[in-house]
Amino acid sequence: MSGLPHSSLERQRRRAAWLFLLPMLVVLAGVAGWPLFRTVFFSFTDATLATLDGFQGVGLDNYLWLVRDPVWWRAVWNTLVFTVVSVGIETALGLGIALILNAHLPGRGLLRAAVLIPWAIPTVVSAQMWGWMFHDLYGVVNAILMGLGLIAEPRAWTADPDLALPVVIAVDVWKSTPFMALLILAALQMLPRDLYEAARVDGVHPVKVFVRITLPLIRPALMVAVLFRTLDALRVFDLMYVLTGNSRSTMSMSVYARQYLIDFQDVGYGSAAATLLVLVLAAATVLAVTLGRVRVDAGR
Amino acid sequence: MGLRRIAFALVVLGIVVWAVFPFAWAIVTSLKAGSALFTVEAWPSQPSLANYAAIFKEQPFGRNILNSLMAASAVVALSLGLAVLAAYALGRVRFRGRGLLLFVVLGVSMFPQVAVLSGLFELVRWLGLYNRIGSLVLSYLIFTLPFTVWVLTTFMRELPKELEEAAMVDGAGPFVIVTRVFLPLMGPALAATGLLAFIAAWNEFLFALTFTLTDDARTVPVAIALMSGASQYELPWGQIMAASVVVTVPLIGLVLLFQRRIVSGLTAGAVKG
Amino acid sequence: MAGVTLRGVRKSFGRIEVIHGVDLEVADGEFVAFVGPSGCGKSTLLRLIAGLEEPSAGDLSIGGQRVNDRPPAARGIAMVFQSYALYPHMTAYDNMAFGLTLSRTDKGTIAERVRAAARLLQIEDLLDRKPRDLSGGQRQRVAIGRAIVREPQVFLFDEPLSNLDAGLRVQMRLEIAKLKADLRATMIYVTHDQVEAMTLADRIVVLNAGRVEQAGTPLELYHRPRNRFVAGFIGSPAMNFLDVVSEGRADGSVRVWLPGGVPLDVAVDGAAPPAGTPLTLGVRPEHVGLADGGAGLLATILAVERLGGETHCHAALEDGQRLLVRLDGDRPVAAGERLRLNLRGETAHLFGADGQRL
């Protein structure tokens, strides 16, 4: 813009823009930027919750301990399994529900309303509700499965190391599929109708229409939705914490980090774990943006 | 054709049951008092509101609800106030660095919360907000603010350019344009965005768990997660379910009432094909 | 009241220049229309004058004052937008009063001015309504009222009538003409509809691809278009263009040969091109007559369009060139018939290969 005459109007607008942004930027810097910086900083120290202002630098020690802790790797594994499986199922199911909602059939309104309910329920409440349903002694799940003769004796769903993670995934699928379905539905509703009419007139098989026309067209929106859900899943905390506490069989990276930070008061070590989690999220984003060519519309 | 319709109806029915059953079961459980809790029956033989009475008498649940309401309302009001101005700047003024700023805002909303936990803990303690609602308002801003900025920016961008230009010709500066021309037009957008931010704040768990200590200072999700009964080994499931129902019914009501708005708010915030 | 002067005004969006150096003088109290095809830069030019865009180069003055660095509100202008741009949440009254409220004019003056404008526009009964409760024409009046209330030195209109249906458009056109007489303010009016421009304007500025092709009174443009573009743009139905060959000069005019070997002498200003130069002959459909006798240009009628008051004949000359002929409404002609046409040198125009009038 240099060299051109600046009208006072444009200048005034730009100045106002920065002025308007300032409060938000200050707040974000205060609640996000600075704390993040402190977390990374703490990760190179031996700070504890009690001695947040008296600590010593320990270099990479925290990280070296971390990579040698099998529980940490278990948490990484749990998080990845949880993310891949739950997001995968949610995408498939969400796509199915979105297609049903998009087809103009009776019962659509009811279905949409019903599907919104899990989304509206707080995660903690969902976890408790399912925790109760999966209760080993009095849970309705055991009662139904035994009634149907599918299992012979009650299972300890949330305590059994082999079953706990699947249970957590099942609850997440229940809770998050609606979000997926709604986002996909929005994408579906933006597709031109005459496209489908043309395909129907040409007698193209519906499955082929879906694979050849629908899927490529909603792909960008689908990818963004998947990315959002993935980032959300990678930082999961509430579900595991409420359903299974700090149990190792389901512990996510967030649960691990918080356990050290708060329960064990080892801020330095916990911060190192939290920092690694940020790196994993950043890597996932970069991967999605480059490999999946996800285009997040950040201002035209 | 008929068979296909029936199969289809069954699928839809299955999804509806799957979506609704857990909550319905929570309602049923919440009506079971005493030992009825430990029998699996579709409807309690003697429905009782004892659990509902207990959460307000034996537990400080009324106080918890109040805490949640105050924290969520304050953070939503604060976020909307900050976001409307920021959204005008991001949505309607061209300046260098705008794309980067939007990206940063989106990035912050994707932050894992544990990543700021130690830094925030330090800040909260330094400000003397530990175990107070202020700590929650402060920490919730980290997700409500980026979200409201992002959604309002997309709404702001859709407002007609000529309206703003007419106001400029009328002598309105940027602040007057935002407050007296755009803001009155953004009622629905503000309602949808505010509602979604409110729900997010209302549901938040990690910060509330970490920054509060006493039963009285807890928010609803923490109270529900940590609710304990007479003995440590015996969780008061009836009360937990009653509390769950109490906080969820208004949410479900709101969500069903504002269905369309919410869907458009969500998609404006998340997906732009 | 004040005139508007543009000196070498240029405007680029990014690397693309859309206004290529415009010089223009609008006199105090003059009604000037900008016309031109869509995308030629009419709105951009108007918005430059309004201060909604900043010029990349050049000077802009209003009432003798350089206004380049002044915001729109300080330029003494008011603008009426194509989409009306009324504030949807305000009543018609508040819409009109908004600018004055912002400049802290006292309430009595505001009420007085709003009522006066409302009276002029006959919208006194509508002042309490919100825009959504008004019809298109009524909204347009409120938008004009909002401009009047500002008591500007210069009114700027950007296609104010193009969102109205045809009948209403004619009615509003008459009202704007009346407004022009009542207010005696300088007005600049953008339109792509040349009928609006011809009927309303004291002077028309024809724009094409960011340049002024010609500025002049409506009849000047009609009778003496400076180039082929203006000739084709002004007048409806549009002028016919025929490829002809120059025969050389014949006392103050150029003789050209029409298809079928018919000669025509056309008066020109400049030097005559040498014989054999290919030229373009322009004739308006209303200036093509039917020859009485056996002489004249032979044409075959391809299609006849009857409009009631007039008849349009699409005809082909002997060498295949097309020609539109405008005849009176009841003239008994039919497709397939052959006609003898009569062109007159006084109403014909000659353009060189560069499109400029000879």
Ligand SMILES: Nc1ncnc2c1ncn2[C@@H]1O[C@H](COP(=O)(O)OP(=O)(O)O)[C@@H](O)[C@H]1O
């Ligand atoms: N804000 C802008 N950014 C980029 N190009 C623009 C902008 N405004 C107008 N243009 C371009 O400038 C040219 C002239 O536009 P405009 O003045 O609106 O034309 P008109 O009003 O004559 O139809 C067009 O090619 C248009 O695409």
Ligand SMILES: [Mg+2]
């Ligand atoms: Mg235009």
